Amino acid sequence: MVKEMGLNNVRFKYIGGKRGWPGDVPVVHFNVEKMKKLGWQAKHSSDEAVRIATRRLLSQ
Numbered sequence: 001m002v003k004e005m006g007l008n009n010v011r012f013k014y015i016g017g018k019r020g021w022p023g024d025v026p027v028v029h030f031n032v033e034k035m036k037k038l039g040w041q042a043k044h045s046s047d048e049a050v051r052i053a054t055r056r057l058l059s060q
Contacts, residue, residue, distance in 0.1 A: 004054040 002010045018026035032040070044052065 001050065001054045004051055005058065 032042075
C-alpha cells in the first residue's frame with residue numbers, strides 16, 4: 001500500500017503480539033477447493049489484489 005501510494009521514508013513500528021488491533025485475526029486460511037472444482041481460478045495473487053484494491057481506492 002505504501003508503495004502504491006507513492007510514500008517514501010515510511011517507518012513501520014511493530015510492538016509485538018499477533019494482532020494489529022483488538023479483534024484482529026492473526027491468520028486466516030481459506031479453502032477454495034470447492035470453488036476450483038466448479039471451475040474457479042484466481043486471476044491475481046494476494047499481493048496483486050492488494051495493489052489493485054489500493055489503486056482503486058486512491059482513484060476515487
